[in-house]
Amino acid sequence: MYHHARITGSSRQCSTLGIQTRHTTLRLTTKTWQKGCMKRLLILAIVCILTSPVLAATEGRLNIVAAENFYGDVARQIGGPQVEVASILNNPAMDPHLFEVSPSVARAVSGAQIVIYNGIDYDPWMPKLLAAARNTHRRTIDVAGLAGKRRGDNPHIWYDTNTMIAFAKALAQTLASADPAHQADYQQRLARFERSMQPIETKISTLRGRLDGTPVTATEPVFGYMFDALGMQVRNRSFQLAVMNGTEPGAAEVAAFENDLKTHRVRLLVYNGQTSDPLTDRMRRLAMESRIPVLAVTETEPPGRTYQAWMMSELDAVNQALRGSHP
Numbered sequence: 001m002y003h004h005a006r007i008t009g010s011s012r013q014c015s016t017l018g019i020q021t022r023h024t025t026l027r028l029t030t031k032t033w034q035k036g037c038m039k040r041l042l043i044l045a046i047v048c049i050l051t052s053p054v055l056a057a058t059e060g061r062l063n064i065v066a067a068e069n070f071y072g073d074v075a076r077q078i079g080g081p082q083v084e085v086a087s088i089l090n091n092p093a094m095d096p097h098l099f100e101v102s103p104s105v106a107r108a109v110s111g112a113q114i115v116i117y118n119g120i121d122y123d124p125w126m127p128k129l130l131a132a133a134r135n136t137h138r139r140t141i142d143v144a145g146l147a148g149k150r151r152g153d154n155p156h157i158w159y160d161t162n163t164m165i166a167f168a169k170a171l172a173q174t175l176a177s178a179d180p181a182h183q184a185d186y187q188q189r190l191a192r193f194e195r196s197m198q199p200i201e202t203k204i205s206t207l208r209g210r211l212d213g214t215p216v217t218a219t220e221p222v223f224g225y226m227f228d229a230l231g232m233q234v235r236n237r238s239f240q241l242a243v244m245n246g247t248e249p250g251a252a253e254v255a256a257f258e259n260d261l262k263t264h265r266v267r268l269l270v271y272n273g274q275t276s277d278p279l280t281d282r283m284r285r286l287a288m289e290s291r292i293p294v295l296a297v298t299e300t301e302p303p304g305r306t307y308q309a310w311m312m313s314e315l316d317a318v319n320q321a322l323r324g325s326h327p
Contacts, residue, residue, distance in 0.1 A: 061081070061082055061083050061084040062079065062082060062083045062084070062113050062114060062175065062178055062179055063083075063084050063086075063111065063112050063113045063114070064079065064083050064084065064085045064086070064112060064113070064114045064115075064116065065085075065086050065087075065088065065108050065109050065112035065114070065115050065116070066085060066086070066087045066088065066115075066116040066117070067087075067088050067089060067115075067116065067117035067118060067123040067126050068087065068088070068089045068096075068117070068118055068123070068158070068300070068301075069087035069088075069089060069090040069300060069301045070158050070164075070300075070301040070307045070310070071087075071116045071117075071118070071143065071158075071167065072085045072086070072087030072090070072116070073087075073301055073306055073307050074164065074167065074168055074171065074193065074307055075114075075116060075171060077168075077189060077192075077193050077306070077307075078168055078171050078172050078175065078186060078189045078190055078193060079171075079175055079186070079189075080185060080186075080189055082175070082179060082182050082185065082186075083175070086108055086112075088105055088108075089123075089300055090300065090301075090303075091300060092273070092274060092298045092299075092300040092301070092302050092303070093274070094274065094300075095274050095275045096274065096299050096300060097246075097275070099125070101125050101129065105129070106129055106132070106133070109126070109129045109130065109133060110129075110133035110135075112138060113137070113138060113139065113178060114138070114139045114140070114141070114174060114175075114178065115130060115138060115139070115140045115141070116140075116141045116143065116167075116171070117140070117141075117142060117143070118143055118144055118155060118157065118158075119142040119143055119144030119145055119149070119155075120144040120149050120150065120151050120152075120153055120155045120157075121151060121155065122144070122155035122156075139174050139177070139178060141167065141170055141171060141174060143157060143158075143163065143167050144157055146163075146166055146167060146170055147160070147162075147163040147166060147167075154221050154224045154225065156221065156222045156223075156224060156225065156299065157225065158307075159222070159223060159224065159225040159226045159311075160225035160226075160229070161197060161200055161201065161204070161229070161311065163225075164197070164307065165193075165194060165197060168190055168193050168194070169190060172186045172187060172189070172190040196308050197308060199308075199312065200308060200311050200312055200315070203312065203315045204226075204229050204230060204315065207230050207315060207318065207319060208229070208230050208231045211230055211231065211232060211318075211322060212230070212231035212232075213231060213232070213233055214230075214231075214232050214233065214267055214268070214322065215232070215233045215235055215260075215265060215266045215267060216232045216233065216234055216235070216266055216267060216268040216269075216270065217234065217235045217236045217257065217260055217261075217266045217268075217269055217270075218234070218236070218240055218269065218270040218271065219239075219240065219243055219269070219270070219271040219272060219280040219283055219284070220240045220241075220243040220244040220271075220272050220275075220280075221237070221240045221241065221244055222270070222272050222297050222298075222299055223270045223297050223314075224240075226314070226315075226318075227270075230318070235260055235265070235266055236253065236256060236257045236260065238250075238253050239253040239254070239256070239257050243277075243279070243280060248279075249279070254279070257283060258283070258286060261283065261286045261287050261290050261292055262286070262290055264290065264292065266292065267292065267293070267322060268292065268293050268294075268295060268318070268321055268322055269283065269284065269287040269292055269293070269294045269295070270294075270295045270296075270297055271283075271284055271294065271295075271296055271297075272296075272297065272298070272299065273296035273297060273298050274298050274299050274300065293321035293322065295317055295318065295321050297314055
């Protein structure tokens with residue numbers, strides 16, 4: 001995508017190919033466009049703008065690139081005015097598994113001072129980008145590694161609130177290391193973030209007291225960590241893993257899933273609102289025909305919400321769907 005160039009020294013917000021960031025722009029003007037030397041100068045300026053990495057910092061702020069927007073959101077909450085954050089996966093209407101790296105994303109990662117990504121193969125393109133643009137001064141946070149997760153574990157770790165708190169703490173330390181002058185500010189915002197997570201923990205505890213042991217199912221394990229936190233009995237796990245890994249569930253797994261819905265052995269069906277295929281759509285229709293509550297969750301934070309508001313809304317939806325329900 002080409003950017004118009006103007007000479008004002010100002011900056012503007014822009015969104016290109018799924019990444020939001022800030023670019024400084026430059027305008028070249030002359031009354032003699034016809035002259036070959038000026039044409040060559042203009043071409044050179046445009047090439048520099050298009051091929052240069054994202055600025056290492058904007059107006060003194062630390063430049064952070066987050067693979068997923070919920071990590072970017074927390075980075076803004078902890079970093080405050082001292083950081084400039086770009087989130088790559090930020091559209092909850094798109095399937096994140098279909099994401100393809102663009103040149104603008106590669107430049108953003110190359111120019112970042114701090115890079116945050118999920119890990120354990122959820123965003124396998126990020127380690128490749130980091131390896132292709134090595135930078136000894138760049139700091140990276142692999143959230144899954146931070147949480148002690150390994151390949152094969154459920155990668156939807158942001159639905160584990162303990163993981164997000166651990167990430168926030170690690171980020172505050174990383175920011176303080178990169179910018180010691182504002183260490184107290186980062187610690188203050190970290191404490192504010194931890195306090196803001198307490199109502200979510202209270203909500204989880206309250207719901208667990210009522211829903212512990214409730215049998216539920218899902219088309220894939222996006223909500224798995226939250227199910228565990230709520231103490232719910234999750235059925236059809238092998239079906240979910242097959243769908244997540246892009247393979248066809250076996251006939252026996254499909255039959256067991258259908259039987260659970262038809263016989264009301266489960267009280268809630270959760271599905272991924274960002275993906276769709278004929279088999280999972282069929283299970284959703286069967287659940288609705290069987291009068292079993294159906295709940296959509298997403299892998300990407302909805303626009304206009306914080307991570308905390310997003311999690312609270314998901315918990316409220318579970319509460320509403322299972323109101324009056326007991327194991």
